[in-house]
Amino acid sequence: MNMNDGVKTAVRTVNLFEAFSRRKGPMTLTQIAEALSAPISSCHGLVRTLSAKGYLYTSERNRAIYPTKRLLEIATTIAAHDPVLETIVPVLEALRDETDETILLGRRQGETILYLDVIEGGQTLRYSAGAGDIKPMHSSAIGKAFLGRLNDTERAALVARLPLDLRTANTITERAALEADLTEGIGRGYFVTRGENVVDVMGLATTADVYGETMGIAVAGPLVRMEAGEAELAARLLSAKATLEALGSGA
Amino acid sequence: MNMNDGVKTAVRTVNLFEAFSRRKGPMTLTQIAEALSAPISSCHGLVRTLSAKGYLYTSERNRAIYPTKRLLEIATTIAAHDPVLETIVPVLEALRDETDETILLGRRQGETILYLDVIEGGQTLRYSAGAGDIKPMHSSAIGKAFLGRLNDTERAALVARLPLDLRTANTITERAALEADLTEGIGRGYFVTRGENVVDVMGLATTADVYGETMGIAVAGPLVRMEAGEAELAARLLSAKATLEALGSGA
DNA sequence: AACTGGTTTTCATGAATATGAATGATGGTG
DNA sequence: CACCATCATTCATATTCATGAAAACCAGTT
Structure with missing residues (x-):
């Protein structure tokens, strides 16, 4: 059976690029296999395929495998035409400039929260994350905001089936406590x-x-x-919300 | 049997991103299936997997599937640490500035040529290509240069087995003619x-x-x-070659 | 030249996936 | 409001791939 991860090769393909991104340099086939926790022979086929597509090449000198710039070109082209972020991001950048803290843009994706964009604050100690990161609903502020937006029935149902995994010593793992926290947030106008x-x-x-x-x-x-x-942070957050809803009432 | 394309899902994964890059906007699942020439049900699994990894998300409003910025972040990080290009590219940029034509950096990959980088000239009518593009050896200038570098035995063997596909009316498809062209290039010091x-x-x-x-x-x-x-172009090309070989004689 | 340690490539087979068809949603329209 | 058209999802099965093992390869070293 599949380890509920999805299609194996698709996961490995993106994991391979992520591994290159972490290692910041070439990798040998053996190293790739280790990074992907996959057999060498399997990685061999993957590397062959991606080489044939122009995403990787192998140095004949030391058999090191390098990524080409093809992925960057494609990713750049994609990002240059993101219509949603184009209008939203400037508002968030303004919010970042006002607060100098990290601003997160997220969506609900199933029973998780997906970060669409992360605009980091300028301080030395700051919250740091990446676009595409996925967080649990019950422990992230955005997740609570999405829960708080639901009507009572839906919220109760979702809270009842969320896996309230422990992330830190402070994570709320009791459904009643989470409900109470959400009620508080609804009254307050924002979630914490x-x-x-x-x-x-x-x-x-x-x-x-x-x-x-x-x-x-x-x-x-x-x-x-x-x-x-x-x-003050809350006031600015709610002000940004108003700005966003004003610009996005059309379309 | 496999259509000699390599691992199916890996190809589809990168093709999916390429499709987004071409379309410059969201796609519906059906459109994705069409773009990949694959069954909808297969694309469904692929999209699910990539969504779970934070690379895609689906708008609940119109079921449009969008790529996130995750791919861009990864590709950017990878490209920022390319040790080879870091030193070579400046030389090529200088060559581009001198000539105002497009400069190509390529390698031999099996019996093809892989573009590692493309630095486009500034003119309105210019040769345009992408990093990661793969070209046949017999019809590309860089391919000929690699052929010309081989010793007589190896060259004869490779020329004998290359598929001399017709690309334009001018493509050399006769092995003898290719041999002659290469000999000419060797004498000339560069290939055309x-x-x-x-x-x-x-x-x-x-x-x-x-x-x-x-x-x-x-x-x-x-x-x-x-x-x-x-x-003049040839002189500048050979001068760039000398510069590159001077900086790369160590390591 | 033969050896050694490490790495890559190949290959047959079991395991996982891709697929067509059927089902379930959704949104627009008369 | 029911219909229709479009689209997404699920499912059983044939197809394809991932895998361990073995062979081949390579770069040093004796």
Whole structure:
């Protein structure tokens, strides 16, 4: 049976590029096999295929396998034509400039939260994440914002079936406690996590309906700094939400 | 049997991103299936897998499937740490600035030529290609340069087994004619294609040994412009070759 | 030249996936 | 509101691939 990971080769293909991105240099076939936790012979076929497509090449000198710039060209072209982010991102950048903390743009994807974009703050100690990262709903601020947006029936159903995995010592793993936390957030107008996803990180989040899609936006940073500025940060977050909903009421 | 394309899913995975890059916008599952020439049900699994890895997401509004910025982040990180190109590319950029024509950096990969980088000239009518493109050896200038570098035995063997596919009306498809052309190139010190790969495109190429690897470099542009400036272009090409070999004699 | 350690390539077979067909959603239209 | 057209999802099965083992290869070294 499949380890519920999805199509094996597709996962390995992207994992291979991720491995190159982490290693920041060429890899030998054996190293690739190790990085992918896959048999060498399997990786051999994968590398052959991607080489034939022009994504990899092998140095005849030391058998090192390098990625070409093809992936970059394709990714750049794709990103240059993202219509949604084009309009949303400037608002988030403004929010980042106001707060100097990291701004997250996320969506609900099934029972998880997917970061569409991450605009990092300028401080030395900051919340750092990557576009495409996937977080659990119950421990991320954006996740709570999406839960809070549902009607009571839907929310109860979703909370009941979410896997409330422990991420840190502060993660809420009791369904009743999560319900209470969400109720609090609904009253407050925004949702908060305090070290529930990552230790010492606090996040403030809300949702915004833009172009008919519900987006989640959040400000995240170190607990102490965030707690000190919570009132102002929340105000700015809600102001950004209003701006987004204003520009995205059409289409 | 497998259509000699390699691992099916790996090809489809990269083809999917290429399709997004061409379409410059979201695609529905049906459109993806069409773009990949694959059954919808197969694409469904692929999309699910890549969504779970954070590379794609689906708009709940109109079922449009979008790529995230994750691929861009990974590709950017990879490209930022390419040790070979870091030193070679500046030389090629200088060559581009001198000639204002497109400069190609290529390698031999099996019996084909793989473009590692393409630095396009600034003119309105210019040779345009992408990193990762794969060209036949017999019709590309860099391919001829690699053939010309072999000793007589190896060259004869390779020429004998290359598939001399017709690409344009000018493509050399006779082995004897190719041999003669290569001999000419060896005497001349550089290799030429005249509309043999792409109509009305002329290329001048040579190889350079850099860091123990043999690289192919070429200048390419419209036939008329290239023919008019051939002597000077060739001189500059050979000068760039010398520069590359000087910097790459160590390591 | 033969050996040694490490690596890559090949190959037959069991395991996982790709697929067509059927089912289930969804949205627009009369 | 029911119909239709389009699209997405599920499922059983044949197809294809992933895999371990063995062979081949390569670069040093004796």
